[in-house]
Amino acid sequence: MHELAIVEGILGTVIPEAEKHQVKKILNINMRIGELSGVVESCMQEYFSIASAGTIAEGSKLILKPSPIKINCPDCGYDGTIKKGQYACPECGSFRFKILSGREYYIESIEAE
Numbered sequence: 001m002h003e004l005a006i007v008e009g010i011l012g013t014v015i016p017e018a019e020k021h022q023v024k025k026i027l028n029i030n031m032r033i034g035e036l037s038g039v040v041e042s043c044m045q046e047y048f049s050i051a052s053a054g055t056i057a058e059g060s061k062l063i064l065k066p067s068p069i070k071i072n073c074p075d076c077g078y079d080g081t082i083k084k085g086q087y088a089c090p091e092c093g094s095f096r097f098k099i100l101s102g103r104e105y106y107i108e109s110i111e112a113e
C-alpha cells in the first residue's frame, strides 16, 4: 500500500497547486523515482487512475523516470552512479560507500492546460 500513499501525496500536492493557477486539466505529471525507493511503477499507475478519478487530474498521465543511484566511496574517492543490484564500489570494490541518492521520489514537473 506504499504506492497508494505516494499517489495520494502527489494528488494532494498537485491538485491545489493547479487550482491556484486556474488550470482546467492536468495533462502529465513527471516524476523521478529513485531506483532504491522501492516504488513499483505498475502499482503507481493503477492507484493513480483510481485516485485521480473525478478530479482535474483524471485522465492525466503519470510519467515515472528512474533516478540513478549515486554513491560516494571513502576508500577511493569514487563519486558517481552504480547499477541497481550492485553493492560494491565499481572502482575499488569497497562496501563502505555512502549512498547519496536513489531512495527519493519527487515531482519534477507538471504539464497542464
Ligand SMILES: [Zn+2]
Pocket: 073, 074, 075, 076, 077, 078, 089, 090, 091, 092, 093, 094
Ligand atoms: Zn571505491
